[in-house]
Amino acid sequence: MALGFIKKIFSFGKKEVEEVPVEKPSGEVDQLPTAEQLYEDTTAQEALNVPAETIPAEAEPVVEEQTVAFEDTAAEPELLQDIEPVIVEQTAIEPSPVDELIEATDEIESPMGEATIEPVPIPAPEAPVAETPEPVVAPKPSKVTVSRTVEEKQVEQPAIAEPERRLSWFERLRKGLFRSSQQLGDSIGSIFTRRKLDEDTLQDLEDVLIQADLGMETAIRITGALSATRYGKDISTEEVRTIMAAEIEKVLGPVAKPLELDLSHKPHVILVVGVNGTGKTTTIGKLAAKLTAGGLNVMLAAGDTFRAAAIEQLHIWGKRTGAPVVSSKLGADAAGLAFDAWKQAKEAGSDVLIIDTAGRLQNRAELMDELAKIVRVLGKNDPEAPHTVLQTLDATTGQNALNQVEIFKNIAGVNGLVMTKLDGTARGGILVAISAKHKLPVYFIGVGEQVEDLEPFAASDFAKAIAGVA
Ligand SMILES: Nc1nc2c(ncn2[C@@H]2O[C@H](COP(=O)(O)OP(=O)(O)OP(=O)(O)O)[C@@H](O)[C@H]2O)c(=O)[nH]1
Structure with missing residues (x-):
């Protein structure tokens, strides 16, 4: 009964992700991967499974009516009304006492007054039915596990829109x-x-x-x-x-482990790092879709302040997933942005803050220093933040990926991996060498550019695919 209860917590928050027209700012996004194609298939699906062991014995709803509501599936539509839409006013960020809070060694150029949060249109809840029960806001468990989210049947497209069968x-x-x-x-x-x-x-x-x-x-x-x-x-x-x-x-x-989020940290901070073009922003979008579909309030931070297209790309993902995006002007201090984003997420009561970072080669010392600074500065807000440091690895990369992990782990404290582009002409063998050496959890693999193309890593499937065994 407790598991059913928790599952309902993460299913009643599901929202249909609406297609949102994307405004192209002048000039800068022409080189973006055709957003409409990239995000053509948008339905975010079930996202979270909560293992039974994470559910405390006393996880029974405390309010009597609440219990009735969860057990009565007919009453679920009413519960949908009770979800507070995540609407963030589009206001400039108030000046923050960043300089006082940061040690002199970390000179943060706070993008105060420049960072903005994109308001997100929230899909309308389902129509109410008669005799609406007392509104109930379900408590969230303190720990959730992010696992497989998209059933193949859930990403089926109308035949007319997809003449060729989409591969699983x-x-x-x-x-x-x-x-x-x-x-x-x-x-x-x-x-x-x-x-x-x-x-x-x-x-x-x-x-x-x-x-x-x-x-x-x-x-x-x-x-x-x-x-x-x-x-x-x-x-x-x-x-x-x-x-x-x-x-x-x-x-x-x-190393094939599900990503667990500790929601006793509010927000749970996920910092996404890696070499240029390894799929950080795309992975963030896919992950945000899983989390928001699971009923979590997610905020995104466009910490890749080097590329206008990256900021725009994150805004597109924000619109698609219903996650507000904190961003700043091009060239702003990324650590300052991360610091401000944490405060925004805290104020908004976000469950999870996912921070994008600029791609950087691991041998560029000054860029790696900047990454270390982002990590340090996040620790000023919450000593344990960032709680998850995800590194994306491009599956077409060979031996160099070993070195990438070595250095990003040492400098940014990487504690989880995602291998992307396994749908291309991937090599993949390097993930075995990396796993043998670093033993870092591999949470997901990217098998395409669509929102649902992020799969929990399964050791057996991967091993068979590499060895060519049926
Ligand atoms: N085929 C395929 N393409 C992917 C996958 N993940 C990302 N991509 C594509 O790879 C390209 C780079 O992805 P981004 O998400 O922009 O990579 P990034 O690491 O944020 O890039 P930088 O900010 O430049 O470092 C884009 O064209 C993505 O659509 C994947 O799993 N499969």
């Missing part, structure tokens, strides 16, 4: 990894044709696995597993692939 996320993953898994399969095939498993074949296989970016540790793990059971025997490519998939899954299993 797993088909896109397989397709994306097909080329590298095929190359791997060909190489394995050429090693084991009419050859028994011996020292030479094991060495050749190890080389092939390392070339596929899987990393030395995993390569040795795979050859070790083969050697232990099949040494001196004939072995087929399929058998090698199957053992490879099993060993890769053992590496990935421990």
Whole structure:
């Protein structure tokens, strides 16, 4: 009953995301990925599952009428009325005592008076029915888990709008990894044709696995597993692939974790970092869609103050997901913006604040310093913020991604990964090497540019797709 209650908390807040006409500011957004195409498929779907263990025993609603309302599914439409629309007045941010609050070493150029919050049109609640029960505002649990959100059936498009069948996320993953898994399969095939498993074949296989970016540790793990059971025997490519998939899954299993948000922090701050073009802003949009669809109040902060298109892109996602966006003028101090955004989110009672950052190469020391400053400054507001530091990794990247994680983790405290673009001509093997080395949770994979194309990371599916096992 308690689980049902919590599920209802996160389903009655669901809103249909309306198509919002996007105004193009003059000039700057011409190079934006065609927003209308990019955001053509907009329906945000169910977002949150709350594991039973996170539900306190006393999670029963305290108000008697409330219990009745949740148990009576016919009464749910009425509850929809009770959700306060997140409407933020479009006012300039009041001057904040930033300078007093920040140590002298962190010279924050607060974008006071420049940062704006985009008001968000909220879809109208469903029409009330007769005999509306007493309004009830359901309490939110202190911890939520973000997991699979979009069922394939929920993203179906009318036949007329989509003449070709849209591939499922797993088909896109397989397709994306097909080329590298095929190359791997060909190489394995050429090693084991009419050859028994011996020292030479094991060495050749190890080389092939390392070339596929899987990393030395995993390569040795795979050859070790083969050697232990099949040494001196004939072995087929399929058998090698199957053992490879099993060993890769053992590496990935421990890092395939759902993203958990600690809502006792209000807002729970998610800082999104990574190298240029790795999919930070797109991932933020997709994640915001999951969270808002789950009934959470989300605020976005356009901390990529370098690119006008990035700010505009985040505003588009804000409109699509119903999340207000805090932004500032181009070139403003990103740490100051993050600081002000936290205050705005606090004042607005947001559950989650997601902060975008400018893409930066990990070897650009001054840019990495700026990132460290954003992290420090957020800690002035809430010593534990940012609570989640997500790094996006482009799946078409090879060995360099290992170095990216190393440096972003050290400087920004990355504590979770998202691998994007697995639907393209992805390599993907590097995620195995990164997982073996850093053991950071991998929360999601990006398998497309649409709002629903963010999938919880599943070790078994990924391992099979890399190894080319059905
Ligand atoms: N195919 C595919 N494209 C993606 C995915 N994620 C992001 N993209 C595309 O990759 C490009 C870059 O994405 P952004 O979200 O702008 O990347 P970013 O990291 O914010 O970029 P910078 O701000 O320049 O660092 C855009 O064209 C996105 O549509 C994905 O999972 N699959």
